[in-house]
Amino acid sequence: MKFLPAKELRLRISLFITCYNDTLFPETGKAVVRVLERLGHTVDFPAGQTCCGQMHVNTGYWDDALPLLPRFVGQFRDSEAVVVPSSSCVAHMREHYPAMARQLEAAGKHPGLAATVDALLPRVYEFSELLTKRLGITDLNAAFPHRVTYHASCHGLRSLQLGDGPASLLRSVSDIDLVPLPGLEQCCGFGGTFAIKNADVSTAMLDEKLTAVLSTGAEFVTACDNSCLMHIHGGLHRRGCAVRTLHLAEILAGDEETAQ
Amino acid sequence: MSGPLLDPRSAPSFPKAAHNLLKDAQLRNNLHHATSVIQNKRARVVAELPDWEQLRLAGQLIREHTMAHLDAYLEQFEQNCTRAGGIVHWARNAEEARQIVVRLAKEAIAVEQEHGTTPAEILKIKSMTTEEIGLNGALEAAGIRPYESDLAELIIQLGHDKPSHIVVPALHKNRQQIREIFQREMNLPDLGETPEDLADAARLFLREKFLRVPTAISGANFLIAETGGVCIVESEGNGRMCLTLPRTLITVAGIDKVIPRFRDLEVFLQLLPRSATGERMNPYNSIWTGVYENDGPRTFHVVLMDNARTSVLADSEGRQTLNCIRCGACQNICPVYRETGGHAYGSVYAGPIGAILTPQLQQMHHARSLPYASSLCGACYEVCPVRINIPEVLIHLRHRVVEQETKGLGVLRAEALAMKSASRIFLSESRFRAAQRLARAAEGPLTRRDTSGARWIHWLPGMLGGWTQSRDLRALPQQTFREWWEQRNRAPLSNEQSGAGNVR
Numbered sequence: 001m002k003f004l005p006a007k008e009l010r011l012r013i014s015l016f017i018t019c020y021n022d023t024l025f026p027e028t029g030k031a032v033v034r035v036l037e038r039l040g041h042t043v044d045f046p047a048g049q050t051c052c053g054q055m056h057v058n059t060g061y062w063d064d065a066l067p068l069l070p071r072f073v074g075q076f077r078d079s080e081a082v083v084v085p086s087s088s089c090v091a092h093m094r095e096h097y098p099a100m101a102r103q104l105e106a107a108g109k110h111p112g113l114a115a116t117v118d119a120l121l122p123r124v125y126e127f128s129e130l131l132t133k134r135l136g137i138t139d140l141n142a143a144f145p146h147r148v149t150y151h152a153s154c155h156g157l158r159s160l161q162l163g164d165g166p167a168s169l170l171r172s173v174s175d176i177d178l179v180p181l182p183g184l185e186q187c188c189g190f191g192g193t194f195a196i197k198n199a200d201v202s203t204a205m206l207d208e209k210l211t212a213v214l215s216t217g218a219e220f221v222t223a224c225d226n227s228c229l230m231h232i233h234g235g236l237h238r239r240g241c242a243v244r245t246l247h248l249a250e251i252l253a254g255d256e257e258t259a260q
Numbered sequence: 261m262s263g264p265l266l267d268p269r270s271a272p273s274f275p276k277a278a279h280n281l282l283k284d285a286q287l288r289n290n291l292h293h294a295t296s297v298i299q300n301k302r303a304r305v306v307a308e309l310p311d312w313e314q315l316r317l318a319g320q321l322i323r324e325h326t327m328a329h330l331d332a333y334l335e336q337f338e339q340n341c342t343r344a345g346g347i348v349h350w351a352r353n354a355e356e357a358r359q360i361v362v363r364l365a366k367e368a369i370a371v372e373q374e375h376g377t378t379p380a381e382i383l384k385i386k387s388m389t390t391e392e393i394g395l396n397g398a399l400e401a402a403g404i405r406p407y408e409s410d411l412a413e414l415i416i417q418l419g420h421d422k423p424s425h426i427v428v429p430a431l432h433k434n435r436q437q438i439r440e441i442f443q444r445e446m447n448l449p450d451l452g453e454t455p456e457d458l459a460d461a462a463r464l465f466l467r468e469k470f471l472r473v474p475t476a477i478s479g480a481n482f483l484i485a486e487t488g489g490v491c492i493v494e495s496e497g498n499g500r501m502c503l504t505l506p507r508t509l510i511t512v513a514g515i516d517k518v519i520p521r522f523r524d525l526e527v528f529l530q531l532l533p534r535s536a537t538g539e540r541m542n543p544y545n546s547i548w549t550g551v552y553e554n555d556g557p558r559t560f561h562v563v564l565m566d567n568a569r570t571s572v573l574a575d576s577e578g579r580q581t582l583n584c585i586r587c588g589a590c591q592n593i594c595p596v597y598r599e600t601g602g603h604a605y606g607s608v609y610a611g612p613i614g615a616i617l618t619p620q621l622q623q624m625h626h627a628r629s630l631p632y633a634s635s636l637c638g639a640c641y642e643v644c645p646v647r648i649n650i651p652e653v654l655i656h657l658r659h660r661v662v663e664q665e666t667k668g669l670g671v672l673r674a675e676a677l678a679m680k681s682a683s684r685i686f687l688s689e690s691r692f693r694a695a696q697r698l699a700r701a702a703e704g705p706l707t708r709r710d711t712s713g714a715r716w717i718h719w720l721p722g723m724l725g726g727w728t729q730s731r732d733l734r735a736l737p738q739q740t741f742r743e744w745w746e747q748r749n750r751a752p753l754s755n756e757q758s759g760a761g762n763v764r
Contacts, residue, residue: 017741017742021741022740022742023740025741026740026741026743028741030741030744047689050689050692051686053683053686056683058658059658059675060658061676064682064683071686154636154638158642159638186637189595189635191637194634194636196723196726196727198596198632199730200279204599205595205599206730206731208595237731
């Protein structure tokens with residue numbers, strides 16, 4: 001960055017890495033830390049964090065997801081801003097946490113939880129959203145000399161309405177050859193437990209997505225959600241294709257390590 | 261005559277049905293082509309309206325208001341329809357509806373037969389509600405021969421097939437397949453293959469029925485409480501024939517079809533055609549109120565059918581399902597429907613709306629795999645003209661399925677156990693760390709190195725095998741993010757120092 005923000009504009013940003021990024025995609029978390037620190041902000045990592053409960057709710061296990069909400073709130077209630085490198089987790093939190101909090105509060109165990117959640121949620125940002133909407137970043141001075149295509153994950157596209165945000169950040173990257181993905185608005189077929197419960201249909205949807213990816217000639221597919229990328233990469237690898245996947249943060253972190 | 265019923269009570273589960281249908285390359289080509297054509301047409305005409313989003317909101321609000329006062333509007337409709345000379349019947353369920361319609365049809369045919377030799381036949385306008393209750397089978401069992409007059413429904417009927425789409429029931433058939441059906445069933449071996457040839461054949465076949473058969477059955481798009489009128493929109497004019505030529509008309513409608521006022525059509529007759537067929541207006545919009553002397557049917561019956569709709573209404577979260585105006589836009593946009601077609605859903609209501617409507621109409625006794633037949637991508641919600649939040653209703657219904665199926669010997673017991681353990685793990689950081697370490701250790705024997713040296717899993721046991729049937733899984737990295745974070749913070753540089761050091 002050419003200019004660091006004035007001291008009063010520097011934020012203390014809490015990273016909610018999410019359970020699957022923590023376990024499967026630590027590089028994404030490292031990249032988020034690198035990008036935000038490079039911008040002059042401070043990143044912290046509340047150690048007791050685990051999972052937002054999206055998988056439980058989306059699969060029908062609402063009741064098992066309920067106790068995870070007070071845990072999340074306990075970890076992040078005092079954060080100035082929370083960054084989450086997973087669009088579907090943020091969508092779940094925004095769509096379900098208010099109702100879950102009210103249900104828990106009505107049960108009498110968590111007085112004030114609903115108000116706390118209502119106050120906290122506006123400070124919870126998906127990674128690209130934090131950059132474009134909260135921090136007003138248009139250019140990160142990153143470099144990534146590769147052909148890249150961007151997959152608009154459904155929750156980011158429709159629930160978070162990320163719109164052109166992630167792509168605009170990618171366009172600011174030096175030396176990148178950004179090619180549009182045909183059928184951008186179509187689901188890759190992941191859908192959490194859908195990929196397992198309806199494996200045949202999920203595979204048919206994935207095949208369409210892979211055909212689109214391969215038609216771009218891209219070396220990398222990027223997105224704001226590693227779950228879609230895990231699906232796309234898993235399909236590409238099974239089919240013997242060398243195309244790789246990288247979370248948006250890893251491209252924007254853009255140092256030689258990832259740009260190899 | 262009619263094909264086998266799409267009956268949710270006996271249909272295979274969605275994954276099983278989909279497994280077989282996905283092998284049909286011709287079917288998938290037809291589906292992709294047809295849904296893409298309609299989708300693109302819809303997108304074009306929707307983009308023309310600067311107030312589309314306000315229209316959707318108006319549609320949603322009118323429907324919500326109607327459902328909140330459904331009892332009052334139904335009684336108002338009954339009063340006004342009766343005053344205009346219509347005869348209103350109430351059916352609690354499919355069985356009652358079938359009995360009423362068969363009785364009315366028999367009575368009408370008997371009256372006709374007093375005036376001459378009239379065969380026991382009946383004309384039909386495309387109606388998913390009559391498909392829902394298997395009316396054609398009941399008519400045939402009573403010795404009455406139903407003739408479908410909608411071109412697509414005619415193709416389905418002659419092909420001994422089942423509808424696969426609520427607006428375009430023969431969407432899964434291409435022109436060549438339709439020609440073969442007509443050649444065989446209409447005995448036209450020399451039939452050409454242009455759309456004009458096919459339309460001519462259907463026209464000749466149907467015109468003769470329109471002129472001969474004096475009794476008709478229709479569904480309804482809207483019941484207008486304020487006037488007692490009924491509205492049907494269509495593209496071909498065959499519906500108009502059935503609404504005007506016969507002496508007796510029997511309309512079967514779900515109780516969800518009522519709208520409060522005539523002027524509400526201003527909203528719905530914009531939303532429906534643009535969403536359904538990508539047309540600004542339907543070529544034929546018929547609205548009739550009771551009976552008229554020397555014009556149209558002399559006897560007009562309306563059968564108002566519940567068939568579990570009130571039980572849907574009783575569920576505050578599932579209720580919005582009843583707001584549906586049957587445009588089929590969610591089917592055309594759905595990436596799941598586009599792969600499997602409608603038959604996989606085992607119900608006349610296929611696609612996203614079917615996935616939420618069918619299980620509820622079955623009062624959650626059947627079709628319980630349908631709420632899972634979605635990746636929750638949200639495309640259906642985005643196009644729904646009355647803003648039904650289909651993904652949220654799907655999640656709600658999954659919750660209801662889980663509540664049913666995790667008790668006693670329910671089929672989801674193993675999954676429920678896994679979910680409960682996962683929840684317990686996530687409630688403790690130390691348990692989560694232990695699970696991460698355990699997973700790393702356990703996956704070892706399943707991993708193989710690829711040519712680049714990366715470790716991948718190609719096979720997983722049990723349910724997880726669904727993933728590896730078509731996808732590899734990258735082995736877990738040796739360090740989790742939190743382990744890296746702790747290591748980094750043990751290093752001499754603090755957060756801020758290391759951040760500043762990276763500034764370019």
